[in-house]
Amino acid sequence: MIVLYARVSTEDQARSGYSLPEQLRACRARAAELAPGTPVVEFTDDLSGEILERPGLQAALDLVRQGQVQYFICLHPDRLARNLVHQLLIYDEIRRAGAEIVFVQAAIEDTPEGRLFLSMTGAIAEYEKAKIIERTRRGMIGKVRAGGVPHIIRLYGYKFVKGAKHRPANEVVVPDETESRWVLSMFRWCAEEGLGPQAIAERLTQLGVPTKRGKEAWHHTTVRRILRNPVYATGRLVLGKRDHRGIAVARRLPKEERLKRGIKLTARPKPAGQEWGTIQVQPIVPMDLWQRAQEVLAGFRIGGRAENDPRRRYMLTGLGRCGICRGRLMYLSGRQIVCASRYMRHWVAGAPPSDCTLPAKPREAVEAAVWEQVRSWFQEGLLREALEQELAAMAAAPDQTGMEQELEALEEQIQAKREEQERIGLLFARGLWPADTALPALERIANELKALESRSKELRRRLAEGPPVLEQSPLWHLLNDREWLEQVRATLDHLDYAGRTELVQMIVGRYVMYPTGRKQPPKVEVFPRLQ
Structure with a gap:
């Protein structure tokens, strides 16, 4: 049996690039030269070569450990790993299992000279990876300092304008018309009504306001992050504050495995001074409102004010x-x-x-x-x-602007929910939507509409009453x-x-x-x- 292994660094390269098919084509040709007619098993990964525990590589090594693999073929040592120690560990494990490791673009023999050459190529691959990271980081920092945006920004209240990467930051990251209204409402509910993150999350969920990822339920930690983020008042968005290395790989591990190893899906904060820089975007919330919200938030603990x-x-x-x-x-x-x-x-x-x-x-x-x-x-x-x-x-x-903006956002949400209700009802009536999923969806939308209309009615009443009367x-x-x-x-x-x-x-x-x-x-x- 022959094992073929190919690797690219990202999911996007695996999905739309040409490297994986070309690597496998070259490995198949080499397999046909070494042992024609021998069964071939292919394994691929779309992860960084710095990571040892890749699903495809581990599956290939599991097969090699069974002792039935004659050849382990890979295009180049840097496809096997970008870390010298990892390369040597994998090489030794394959050799101990009785298989011969073959690189299409590098002839490495099982001799002292061959092992020296393997070590040299591993060191060069590790150096090249470090230089790639350094050049990428330097390019991103340079773009930030020039006033540009180096990557897609996903921040509730703002939208990323695709195809505008070469424009100034305030033209690439702009306030989202609908989300920005709900951001302003969150700060008003906190500063003026004294609501905490949990109460605001429950209200947003009840009103059927979708999260940035389109989910129905809001979590209090999400609301707290929004309320504590000064970018909504200052417009100063700091990029590169956290280290996200390893998060993509950790997400693919089973939950039990992550708990066993103590792996968390949270990025680590970088030391002060290692951020990429700051870009300026349009503020959404007045500074006075943001400061009042901070004072209210400071008094909340888990479960309410102590x-x-x-x-x-x-x-x-x-x-x-x-x-x-x-x-x-x-x-x-x-x-x-x-x-x-x-x-x-x-x-x-x-x-x-x-x-x-x-x-x-x-x-x-x-x-x-x-x-x-x-x-x-x-x-x-x-x-x-x-x-x-x-x-x-x-x-x-009279200060009624905030209530008017919230009312406008509510009316848009009500209209969107009614259209969704009509669409699901029509599909259900035509037999295109099964009852076991359509009826719960219609019930959920009806409850959300009830909450939206109740809140809208309350705001209309308060606007109609105008400023407080002395007798009241x-x-x-x-x-x-x-x-x-x-x-x-x-x-x-x-x-x-x-x-x-x-x-x-x-x-x-x-x-x-x-x-x-x-x-x-x-x-x-x-x-x-x-x-």
């Missing part, structure tokens, strides 16, 4: 805004209140640098300034006036409760920190801190809560 999270004890959590960049204010180590955008890069990988110059202020001083304003509202009867002014300001500039504010009803007001006024000066925190979170909608000197007290402006 009950012992120290931020629950702080008076002004989630209420502060920067007077310079309008970003969120945050507690830093429980001692200072700072602009979150200045410190975002320390706790969100890849967060953009900030030009904000708002100085940090002691937590006690800022809390005291806000508490003094809340106290004056009650003592001087100014809360009603402040509430009316805040309502007038909101009515003058919970705080307005409390102001009309004289007994409650008298009770608050009587206990203002006797509340402990927990009591003050509860009252501030109930009354204050937001506060803005403006820059002052390092040793000067903080300057804050406090606004009442409308909803």
